Each structure stands twice: as structure tokens, then as C-alpha cells.
Amino acid sequence: xxxxxxxxxxxxxxxxxxxxxxxxxxxxxxxxxxxxxxxxxxxxxxxxxxxxxxxxxxxxxxxxxxxxxxxxxxxxxxxxxxxxxxxxxxxxxxxxxxxxxxxxxxxxxxxxxxxxxxxxxxxxxxxxxxxxxxxxxxxxxxxxxxxxxxxxxxxxxxxxxxxxxxxxxxxxxxxxxxxxxxxxxxxxxxxxxxxxxxxxxxxxxxxxxxxxxxxxxxxxxxxxxxxxxxxxxxxxxxxxxxxxxxxxxxxxxxxxxxxxxxxxxxxxxxxxxxxxxxxxxxxxxxxxxxxxxxxx
Numbered sequence: 001x002x003x004x005x006x007x008x009x010x011x012x013x014x015x016x017x018x019x020x021x022x023x024x025x026x027x028x029x030x031x032x033x034x035x036x037x038x039x040x041x042x043x044x045x046x047x048x049x050x051x052x053x054x055x056x057x058x059x060x061x062x063x064x065x066x067x068x069x070x071x072x073x074x075x076x077x078x079x080x081x082x083x084x085x086x087x088x089x090x091x092x093x094x095x096x097x098x099x100x101x102x103x104x105x106x107x108x109x110x111x112x113x114x115x116x117x118x119x120x121x122x123x124x125x126x127x128x129x130x131x132x133x134x135x136x137x138x139x140x141x142x143x144x145x146x147x148x149x150x151x152x153x154x155x156x157x158x159x160x161x162x163x164x165x166x167x168x169x170x171x172x173x174x175x176x177x178x179x180x181x182x183x184x185x186x187x188x189x190x191x192x193x194x195x196x197x198x199x200x201x202x203x204x205x206x207x208x209x210x211x212x213x214x215x216x217x218x219x220x221x222x223x224x225x226x227x228x229x230x231x232x233x234x235x236x237x238x239x240x241x242x243x244x245x246x247x248x249x250x251x252x253x254x255x256x257x258x259x260x261x262x263x264x265x266x267x268x269x270x271x272x273x274x275x276x277x278x279x280x281x282x283x284x285x286x287x288x289x290x291x292x293x294x295x296x
Contacts, residue, residue: 034275041269047262059269069270071245072253075160079249080228082164083171087224088217090168091175096205098176099183109180113173120170124237127166128153153239156246163234163247171227175220182216183209218289225285229278250274 041059045052063069094112098105115123130137133151142150152162186209194204210217232251235241241248241256248256250270258267 037268037271037275040265041272043265045265045268047264052265055265059266060273062266063269063273068245068248068253069250069273072248072250075245075247076229076231076249076251079160079164079231080225083167083228083231084221084224086164086168087172087175088220091172091220092179092217094172094176095179095183096209098180109176112176115170116173118170120233121237123170124166124234127162127169128238131162154243156243159239159243160247163238166238167231167234171224175224178216178220179213182213186212214289218286221289222282222286226278226282229281230274250277 040052042054042056043052044055044058098109102108118126131139131150131152133139133149133154136150138152139150142148152158190208191204194208199207230251231249232255235247235249235252236255239247241252251274254267254271254274257263257270
């Protein structure tokens with residue numbers, strides 16, 4: 001009995017030795033920064049003075065009356081909805097195409113997935129060059145059609161579209177791989193039986209494949225949604241939030257408020273608003289998609 005207790009105690013110590021480093025890492029790099037952000041959002045902290053004073057909800061009140069924040073919310077939502085829709089529709093379409101066992105399908109998968117492994121800075125700069133109004137590919141095509149120079153990133157009406165295309169080019173391969181992996185788990189017996197009953201490819205997709213790959217749809221949609229809501233890197237590299245503030249997302253506004261203007265407390269408040277924004281939309285989307293999984 002005593003030996004058994006000692007053995008259990010040693011096992012508990014062993015488990016704790018594995019858990020404590022991970023817990024410390026989580027508390028240090030996730031919990032502490034988050035709580036600090038909540039605290040600083042309630043202060044007047046700026047880079048122009050050392051004194052930090054508690055001001056309550058003043059930063060939040062100013063943020064909700066800030067036209068720039070309203071513009072950033074519109075930009076972020078436009079970006080997120082467009083990205084989520086096209087990334088998943090095109091990713092699913094490509095996965096279905098590759099699943100047809102066409103010749104060189106493995107090569108197609110590699111080509112489509114390859115942009116995903118590139119660093120964001122590299123992929124963004126590739127497209128900055130493509131969009132170059134002087135000697136970029138898009139401008140060259142436009143000139144050949146006698147349409148003049150095409151300044152995609154310099155035009156407020158097309159800059160966000162240019163960034164979205166870049167993001168799609170890089171991330172669509174990730175969605176395709178997730179959908180393709182899920183399609184491989186669809187029982188072939190069900191497909192063969194439905195074919196015998198006269199069900200066509202569209203019917204098979206709608207009534208067999210789609211319900212069975214709904215967990216993959218949930219993963220892809222939530223991933224796209226969160227990535228779109230907190231987008232910063234593509235915008236910072238390609239447009240720096242411009243022209244004007246046509247591509248300034250909420251994350252970009254947080255960065256500029258903190259490091260360009262020095263308003264750390266105000267930037268923290270906007271960051272908290274974004275945090276709540278992401279949490280609420282992700283929760284609603286997850287509940288909706290999970291319900292579809294249960295029904296399937």
C-alpha cells in the first residue's frame with residue numbers, strides 16, 4: 001500500500017514537471033500580455049511622457065467616436081467576408097478537382113500549396129512587383145490593351161482588392177489541403193451505391209460529400225475568419241494602410257496609433273475592441289457551423 005502511494009506520488013510529480021513549463025510559458029506570453037492590454041486600455045499611457053494615469057473608459061469612448069476606427073471596421077469586415085467566402089469556395093473547388101484523380105494531380109497540389117510555405121513578406125513583395133504601375137505585369141497588360149497604367153495599390157478603389165488577391169493566392173492552398181484530406185475520408189461504398197441509384201456528381205456532392213466534410217468546413221471558415229479579422233502583415237507590407245486609409249484594418253490602426261503616434265493606451269483600447277470582436281464573431285460562427293455538423 002505504501003509503495004503504491006509512493007508510486008502515485010512520483011507519477012504526479014512527473015506529470016507536473018511536464019505541465020509546469022508549458023503553464024509558465026502560457027501565463028508569461030499569453031495571459032500576462034492580455035491582462036496588461038486590458039489595464040493599459042484604461043490609462044493615458046503615451047510614449048511622450050513617463051507618467052501613466054488611470055482614466056477609466058475614456059479611451060473606449062474616444063474610440064467609438066473615432067471616424068478612423070469606423071472606417072477600419074468597414075475595411076476589416078469587407079476584407080474578412082470576401083476572404084472567407086472566396087478562400088473556402090475556391091479551396092473546396094480545387095480540392096474536388098484534385099480528388100477527381102486527374103493526371104498530374106499531385107503536381108497540381110504542390111503548385112497550389114507552394115505559395116502557402118512562403119513568408120508573408122516574400123509573397124506580398126512578389127505581388128507588389130506584379131502591381132507595379134510602371135513595369136508590373138498588370139500594368140503591362142493594361143498598356144497592351146491601350147488602357148494606360150494600372151496603379152492597383154495606388155487607387156483607393158482597387159487597393160483592398162489587390163491585397164485580397166495576394167492573400168487568396170497564398171492561403172487558398174491551405175484550404176484546399178484541408179478539404180482534400182476530408183474528402184479522402186468519404187466512404188467510396190456510399191458513392192458507388194448512389195451512382196447505382198442514378199445520383200449524379202452534383203447530387204453526390206450536395207447530399208453525401210458536403211455533409212461528411214462539414215468539420216473541415218468549420219476548421220477552414222473559422223481559420224479564415226480569424227485571419228481576416230486580425231490581418232496586418234499584408235496591409236503593412238503592400239500599402240501601409242493607404243492610399244489614405246483605404247486599406248487600414250483594425251490591427252493596422254492599432255499599430256499606427258501605438259508606434260507612429262505613441263498613444264499606447266488608446267491603441268490598447270482598440271486592441272481590446274478587436275479582441276472582443278474576434279471572440280464574438282468566432283463564437284457565433286462556430287455555433288452555427290457546429291449545428292450544421294450535428295444535422296449532417
